[in-house]
Amino acid sequence: MAERQKDEETVLDRILTLELARVTERAAVSAARLRGRGDEKAADQAAVDAMRRELNQLPIDGTVVIGEGERDEAPMLYIGEKVGTKAGAKVDIALDPLEGTTLCAKNMPNSIAVIALAPEGGLLNAPDSYMEKIAIGPGYPAGTIDLDLPIATNLENVAKAKGVEVSELTVCVLDRPRHAKLIDDIRATGASIYLIGDGDVAGIIHTTNSEETGIDLYVGIGGAPEGVLAAAALRCIGGQMQGRLVITREEQRERAKRMGIDDANRKYTLEELACGDVLFAATGVTDGNFLKGVKLGRNAITTHTVVMRSTTGTVRYIEAQHTQLEKFHLD
Numbered sequence: 001m002a003e004r005q006k007d008e009e010t011v012l013d014r015i016l017t018l019e020l021a022r023v024t025e026r027a028a029v030s031a032a033r034l035r036g037r038g039d040e041k042a043a044d045q046a047a048v049d050a051m052r053r054e055l056n057q058l059p060i061d062g063t064v065v066i067g068e069g070e071r072d073e074a075p076m077l078y079i080g081e082k083v084g085t086k087a088g089a090k091v092d093i094a095l096d097p098l099e100g101t102t103l104c105a106k107n108m109p110n111s112i113a114v115i116a117l118a119p120e121g122g123l124l125n126a127p128d129s130y131m132e133k134i135a136i137g138p139g140y141p142a143g144t145i146d147l148d149l150p151i152a153t154n155l156e157n158v159a160k161a162k163g164v165e166v167s168e169l170t171v172c173v174l175d176r177p178r179h180a181k182l183i184d185d186i187r188a189t190g191a192s193i194y195l196i197g198d199g200d201v202a203g204i205i206h207t208t209n210s211e212e213t214g215i216d217l218y219v220g221i222g223g224a225p226e227g228v229l230a231a232a233a234l235r236c237i238g239g240q241m242q243g244r245l246v247i248t249r250e251e252q253r254e255r256a257k258r259m260g261i262d263d264a265n266r267k268y269t270l271e272e273l274a275c276g277d278v279l280f281a282a283t284g285v286t287d288g289n290f291l292k293g294v295k296l297g298r299n300a301i302t303t304h305t306v307v308m309r310s311t312t313g314t315v316r317y318i319e320a321q322h323t324q325l326e327k328f329h330l331d
Contacts, residue, residue: 016088017309019058020115020281021318025303027051027097027113028283029322032294035286036107043104047097047113047285052076052083055093060084062117065125066094066225079125090120094229094274100199103286110202110288115281116232122276124228124268125259130246131224133200136217137208138238147242147267151182151219152189158217166191169216172203179220186219201282204230206289208237213289221246231273233280236308237315241270278310292319299323 030050034043048068055062055077062084067077077083077095084091093115098104100111116123134145134154140161145154159166167190173179175195186193194215196203200222206213227243234241247253247264256264283305284291295302301322308315 016058016060016117017279017281017307017314018316020117020279021283021305021307021320023051023054023058024113024115024281024283025305025320025322026054028285028294028303028305029296029301031098031104031111031113031285032296035104035111035293038105040101040105044098044101048076051095051097051113051115055083056085058084059088060117061086061088061090062093063091063120064095065092065123066096066116066228068097079128091117092120092123092125093117094123094225094232096201096226096229098285099201099226099229099282100285102198107286108197109286110196110199111285111293112199112202112282112288112291113285114201114229114283116229116274117279118232118274119276122274122278123232124273125261126224126228126245127252127256127259127261129224129252129256130221130248131227132221132244132246133204133227133230133241134217134219134243135204135207135230135234135241136239137210137234140240142240145217145240145242147244151185154219155186155189155191155217162216170194170210170214172196172206172215172218173220174198174200174203174222176220182220201226201230201233202288202290204241205233205237205282208234208239209290215289228273231270232278233282233308234270235274235278235310236280236313238313239270241273243268243273276310278308280306280308280310282306 027047027050031047064081067079095115103111170192172194204218206215284293286293292304305318
């Protein structure tokens with residue numbers, strides 16, 4: 001009887017893993033209808049509405065810990081919102097219905113719809129602030145990177161572990177004025193830089209398949225919520241990551257305290273950002289380095305999704321054709 005119950009729970013977990021694909025697919029399709037229209041808010045709201053509808057059909061008792069902002073500022077999927085049928089396990093949810101809103105509005109690469117689930121307490125409840133981050137993919141010895149080391153030392157360590165020269169490495173960095181010195185320091189080592197205008201969740205995930213993406217290391221300051229989402233993906237695929245909140249205002253410090261963060265200068269490891277049985281899914285909105293964008297056909301919609309689970313180390317890529325267009329609330 002106990003074995004049967006365990007088997008049933010495993011099946012339910014597998015079903016939930018695949019159901020996450022449906023959640024991000026719906027959000028991605030809704031956003032894709034507004035690609036290239038220049039309206040970031042409309043695209044983001046369309047993705048939020050679709051993701052919320054699908055989440056509320058899942059057999060979970062979920063709490064959004066990384067969402068669209070505070071309740072008063074976000075009409076849906078705000079931090080602390082309860083989602084799901086309330087019939088299943090208690091889970092924490094981190095989500096970004098449209099990661100790379102500017103990329104979608106301009107129809108540029110690497111805009112995605114993304115979500116992660118973990119057991120209650122499994123995801124860092126990070127404030128909507130900046131986070132200093134460094135990440136690499138799997139296959140490196142523990143401790144290869146360290147947020148407190150100079151970038152030149154980190155690159156030397158990665159190059160040594162990979163068996164190449166530093167000049168053969170490529171570093172992904174958000175193209176922001178705040179990174180001017182960091183970019184200069186990286187170039188001084190001889191390494192190449194891959195600048196991205198937005199979407200640092202995808203940027204970090206790119207490090208997990210350097211042979212395909214050409215990106216060996218991610219470093220820089222981006223959003224803290226995006227850091228938790230990226231950590232969830234790395235927990236499933238493998239890799240190393242460290243993050244530290246960048247608190248610049250007293251109101252951010254007070255907000256962090258309300259979320260249970262007493263030490264704003266703490267350096268978080270990958271496992272402290274996301275722990276337990278983590279599920280992760282992302283669907284491409286626009287074409288990118290690791291996911292193809294939504295194809296809106298006359299008779300069918302094609303989506304490309306990655307679904308991952310940390311306990312099994314399984315990574316599934318799902319290219320799906322959807323012919324029942326009314327299910328996407330399309331006109």
